[in-house]
Amino acid sequence: MARIVQKYGGTSVGDIDRIKRVAARVKKTRDAGNEVVVVVSARSGVTNALIERALAINPVPEDREMDMLLAVGEQETIALMAMALHALEVPAVSRTGSQAGIVTDPAHTRARIIKIDTTRVEESLEKGEVVIVAGFQGSDGRENITTFGRGGSDLTAVALAAALTADLCQIYTDVEGVYTADPRLVPDARKLTEVSYDEMLELASLGSKVMQARSVEFAKKYAVPFEVRSSFNEVPGTIVKKEVESMEDVVVRGVAVDLNQAKVLVSNLVDKPGSAARIFQALADAGVSVDMIVQNIGRNGVANLTFTVPQSDTRRAEQTVTALLKEEGSGEVEIFGSIAKVSVVGVGMRSHSGVAATLFSALAEAEVNIQLISTSEIKISVVIESEAAEQAARTVHDAFNLSGTD
Numbered sequence: 001m002a003r004i005v006q007k008y009g010g011t012s013v014g015d016i017d018r019i020k021r022v023a024a025r026v027k028k029t030r031d032a033g034n035e036v037v038v039v040v041s042a043r044s045g046v047t048n049a050l051i052e053r054a055l056a057i058n059p060v061p062e063d064r065e066m067d068m069l070l071a072v073g074e075q076e077t078i079a080l081m082a083m084a085l086h087a088l089e090v091p092a093v094s095r096t097g098s099q100a101g102i103v104t105d106p107a108h109t110r111a112r113i114i115k116i117d118t119t120r121v122e123e124s125l126e127k128g129e130v131v132i133v134a135g136f137q138g139s140d141g142r143e144n145i146t147t148f149g150r151g152g153s154d155l156t157a158v159a160l161a162a163a164l165t166a167d168l169c170q171i172y173t174d175v176e177g178v179y180t181a182d183p184r185l186v187p188d189a190r191k192l193t194e195v196s197y198d199e200m201l202e203l204a205s206l207g208s209k210v211m212q213a214r215s216v217e218f219a220k221k222y223a224v225p226f227e228v229r230s231s232f233n234e235v236p237g238t239i240v241k242k243e244v245e246s247m248e249d250v251v252v253r254g255v256a257v258d259l260n261q262a263k264v265l266v267s268n269l270v271d272k273p274g275s276a277a278r279i280f281q282a283l284a285d286a287g288v289s290v291d292m293i294v295q296n297i298g299r300n301g302v303a304n305l306t307f308t309v310p311q312s313d314t315r316r317a318e319q320t321v322t323a324l325l326k327e328e329g330s331g332e333v334e335i336f337g338s339i340a341k342v343s344v345v346g347v348g349m350r351s352h353s354g355v356a357a358t359l360f361s362a363l364a365e366a367e368v369n370i371q372l373i374s375t376s377e378i379k380i381s382v383v384i385e386s387e388a389a390e391q392a393a394r395t396v397h398d399a400f401n402l403s404g405t406d
Contacts, residue, residue, distance in 0.1 A: 006038050008038065014045070021231075067145050070136075098143075108147070155218060169225070171211065173210065176235050178200065195238055195254075199346065255402065265335075266321060267334065294372055311337060340388070362399035370384060
C-alpha cells in the first residue's frame, strides 16, 4: 500500500462533470489499495470572479479580507469533491487548510508555511477515508485565514507530501507535463520525461505556468519528487526530481516566456552611496518582488535605475518609489508595461560554453531588440518588447534544437 498525494488544478475541477471524473480517478487509486490525500484548487474562473467583485466594491481591499474571500473558492471544491466520492460509495472527508493542520506566518495573500500538524489527516487515513484538502490556504495560528498567492495549491500538495512522507506526489493539470516551451507559443515544443528541481524552479519563476515556483522550491528543500501530468488522460507526465549527472548532457532544457512583467525606470536619481539600497529596501518592506536590475553609470551627480516587477505589483512599486523620491527631493518614476521576459534554462549550461552567443545571435537575426539581460548559473533572461515575445520564443527554441524527441 502506498500513500499518494494528488493535486487537481482549477481546469481539472472546472465543472460538475469534471469533478465527477476526478472522483472516479481518485476512487480507482484508492481501490488499488492506496491511502489518498487529494488537494484541489478553486474551479476555473472562480478566483478571478471573486477578485472582480472585491475590486468593484473597494479598489484597494485589505489583504486580510481578500484572504477571507478567496479561500471560499477552494472550500466549495472540497465539499463538492467529497460529495462526488460519497456518491461513488467512497468514504471521504473535506478539510480546509486550517483543519488539515497547515500553520503559516501572518503575511496575508502571500503567506509562508511554518509547519503542518498532520494528526487529523493521519486519523482520517487510518479510518480508510480519502482526505480532500483545500489548496492555497492555511491559518496563522490565531484563526485568521491566510493564502499563498496564485498557484498556491501546488505548494499545499508538495508540503503535505513532505509532512506525510508520501510515496508519490502527483500534480494533475490541463497539460500532459513540462514542455521545452509553451506549446501555444511554440507548436513544435516537446514534452520532457524528466527535469531537475533547479530547472523546474527556473522555468516556473520565469513564466512557465505549469507549477508555482515556491512549490518547486519547497519540493527541492524537502526532496519531494513529483510528477506533472494531465487529469484528462492516462499518459505519463514529467518527473521533477533531484539532479543526476546525465541531465548535464542537455545544455538547454527549455525556453520560458513571461508576459506578466513590467519595467520600472527611475531617472535622475541622486548618484550617491545608499540611493539604490533605500529604494530596494522600501520595495522589500512593501512586499514588492524585484527581478532584473540595471543601473547606469552616474553623470553630473545623477543616475538612472531600471528594474522589473510583476505586473500585479506595478501600482505598489510606483507608489513606494514615488514616495521615497519625494523625500529625497529628486528623481522621477516611469512604468513600462508592454514588456516580455524570454529565458533559456538548463543545468548543462554550467559546463558548456556558447549559450549566450547562440541566444543573442538568434535574437539579432530575428531583429529582436534586447532591453535588459540577467544571468544565473543555469539560465539567461532578456527583456524585450511584448509584441516580439512569440517570435523570439520560436526563434530561440529552434536555435537550441529543442524540437524532436526527449
